[in-house]
Amino acid sequence: MHNDTMSTTIVSAPGKVLAAGGYLVLDQQYPGVVISTSSRFYTVIQTASCSANQVVVRSPQFHQAEWNYTVVYDTAGIQVIAQEDSVSGKNKFVHLALHHTLNLVAEIHSVAHVQERLSHGLDIDAVGDNDFYSQRAQLETLGLPRTTKSLSQIKPFCHNNVKLTGVHKTGMGSSAALITSLVSALLIHFAAITETDFANLEGDGRRLAHNTAQFVHCLAQGKVGSGFDVSAAVFGSQIYRRFKPAVLDPLMKGDYAGTLKSVLSSSAWDYSFRPIQLPPLTRLVLADVEAGSDTPSLIGKVLKWRGHEDSCETATELWTQIDESNQSLARQLDTLSQLYVQNKEEYEQTVRKLSYLPAHEWESVSKAFFDLHQITQQIRSLMRRMGDLAGVEIEPEKQTHLLDQSIAQAGVIGGGVPGAGGYDAIWLLICSPPDLTEPLHGVESVWSTFDESNVTPLLAQESVAKGARVVQLDEIPGLREAIQH
Numbered sequence: 001m002h003n004d005t006m007s008t009t010i011v012s013a014p015g016k017v018l019a020a021g022g023y024l025v026l027d028q029q030y031p032g033v034v035i036s037t038s039s040r041f042y043t044v045i046q047t048a049s050c051s052a053n054q055v056v057v058r059s060p061q062f063h064q065a066e067w068n069y070t071v072v073y074d075t076a077g078i079q080v081i082a083q084e085d086s087v088s089g090k091n092k093f094v095h096l097a098l099h100h101t102l103n104l105v106a107e108i109h110s111v112a113h114v115q116e117r118l119s120h121g122l123d124i125d126a127v128g129d130n131d132f133y134s135q136r137a138q139l140e141t142l143g144l145p146r147t148t149k150s151l152s153q154i155k156p157f158c159h160n161n162v163k164l165t166g167v168h169k170t171g172m173g174s175s176a177a178l179i180t181s182l183v184s185a186l187l188i189h190f191a192a193i194t195e196t197d198f199a200n201l202e203g204d205g206r207r208l209a210h211n212t213a214q215f216v217h218c219l220a221q222g223k224v225g226s227g228f229d230v231s232a233a234v235f236g237s238q239i240y241r242r243f244k245p246a247v248l249d250p251l252m253k254g255d256y257a258g259t260l261k262s263v264l265s266s267s268a269w270d271y272s273f274r275p276i277q278l279p280p281l282t283r284l285v286l287a288d289v290e291a292g293s294d295t296p297s298l299i300g301k302v303l304k305w306r307g308h309e310d311s312c313e314t315a316t317e318l319w320t321q322i323d324e325s326n327q328s329l330a331r332q333l334d335t336l337s338q339l340y341v342q343n344k345e346e347y348e349q350t351v352r353k354l355s356y357l358p359a360h361e362w363e364s365v366s367k368a369f370f371d372l373h374q375i376t377q378q379i380r381s382l383m384r385r386m387g388d389l390a391g392v393e394i395e396p397e398k399q400t401h402l403l404d405q406s407i408a409q410a411g412v413i414g415g416g417v418p419g420a421g422g423y424d425a426i427w428l429l430i431c432s433p434p435d436l437t438e439p440l441h442g443v444e445s446v447w448s449t450f451d452e453s454n455v456t457p458l459l460a461q462e463s464v465a466k467g468a469r470v471v472q473l474d475e476i477p478g479l480r481e482a483i484q485h
């Protein structure tokens with residue numbers, strides 16, 4: 001089916017780790033520190049050579065993951081109708097992304113424009129880097145130890161041997177990255193935004209893609225979350241402050257006839273993001289721990305505690321303290337990047353020295369790195385306190401043990417439980433000077449012998465590519481093979 005003479009658009013979007021700001025970021029008053037990951041989702045759109053108005057979406061990493069749609073045109077605009085006989089069941093996220101993005105294109109250009117570009121149908125493939133889905137079972141089948149080295153031997157975009165509904169996600173935000181890449185690829189493929197405008201972090205095209213992805217994601221999830229995951233997928237690592245949910249009110253009711261463009265490009269979107277980057281010569285390391293925490297129920301309990309008259313005063317005080325620590329974290333990341341710029345050689349020597357010492361012994365070597373370590377520990381302790389007060393396992397005891405043992409290793413700066421916390425994952429920041437793998441090995445050896453839970457590393461590091469971007473098929477190892485059917 002795939003042939004390079006056909007018009008192809010590919011957009012990739014990164015996954016995320018909310019390193020600080022879980023729960024608080026739901027409130028516009030408090031920013032969150034979000035790191036986007038090198039693990040990405042890819043949407044490949046190709047003009048098909050089949051019937052007009054037929055759209056096929058495939059996820060080749062899963063069994064029975066093909067969704068067929070027919071686009072029809074009526075006085076209300078464009079309807080995307082899911083074909084009933086599909087064995088794959090529904091894919092609400094994909095369906096809503098197609099429906100609303102095509103209607104947006106029709107408002108920007110015209111219904112005739114959409115019709116014309118769909119005259120041969122569309123072939124869409126969606127694939128995610130292996131890190132989005134737990135590779136624990138795969139490693140066991142292959143008889144490989146749970147290390148990053150083993151993970152790098154698994155072929156890119158590997159098949160998960162299950163249906164999409166049965167997959168174990170790693171919490172990197174598969175739906176936000178998928179929606180962002182799909183919506184952006186559609187907007188570009190239908191010439192609603194230009195590639196050049198999309199490439200500009202501050203461009204209107206990138207903002208429109210963001211707002212549309214937020215809208216579709218909220219609709220598919222049935223709620224308006226903070227949106228940090230979509231923002232990271234669009235703009236990359238950042239200090240994120242959410243938008244007021246009211247901006248979406250006119251659209252969430254469903255009947256928005258003709259107002260999609262004005263709402264999605266309105267200046268009432270008051271989110272903000274400040275791009276950030278982890279300090280040079282450090283590395284983000286993530287682990288897939290075990291399935292178990294249901295984010296919405298954790299959020300429900302925390303927000304109940306936060307709003308209850310008996311606890312709201314304590315909650316406000318604690319949130320103020322957590323926010324101060326989160327903001328110190330953001331500042332300290334900047335400080336370290338500045339220190340690097342001021343004297344690269346000295347900075348590198350320092351990181352090299354720290355790589356052989358546990359963080360509690362760093363004060364005399366580097367106050368700046370020691371402070372960063374302490375801030376991350378302070379955030380953990382405040383989040384644990386919130387968990388205790390709200391009766392929610394934000395950093396469950398097993399995770400505390402795992403984090404304490406990991407952070408005690410030489411060269412480990414700090415870490416925590418990402419996002420809402422729970423049992424699913426941990427993140428660490430480690431020293432990573434050129435050609436030195438000791439800190440990573442130290443951490444991997446703790447993880448492989450940890451006996452309270454099954455800890456599997458992920459390959460992802462920080463993405464420095466600043467969010468979503470257009471890519472070419474052969475630029476991405478394994479992508480062409482993954483979508484060959």
Ligand SMILES: Nc1ncnc2c1ncn2[C@@H]1O[C@H](COP(=O)(O)OP(=O)(O)O)[C@@H](O)[C@H]1O
Nearest residue numbers: 059091092093094126128169173174175176178
């Ligand atoms: N590879 C994929 N192909 C198609 N749809 C996907 C894929 N991965 C995720 N999705 C969509 O995202 C939904 C999962 O969303 P959600 O449970 O919010 O996960 P997450 O926490 O990873 O964002 C799936 O039900 C599906 O609709």
Ligand SMILES: C[C@@](O)(CCOP(=O)(O)OP(=O)(O)O)CC(=O)O
Nearest residue numbers: 022023173225226227295419420421
């Ligand atoms: C509680 C939160 O602030 C953070 C949740 O972050 P996670 O990364 O835990 O989320 P999922 O991707 O849904 O698992 C809710 C929010 O900001 O929407």
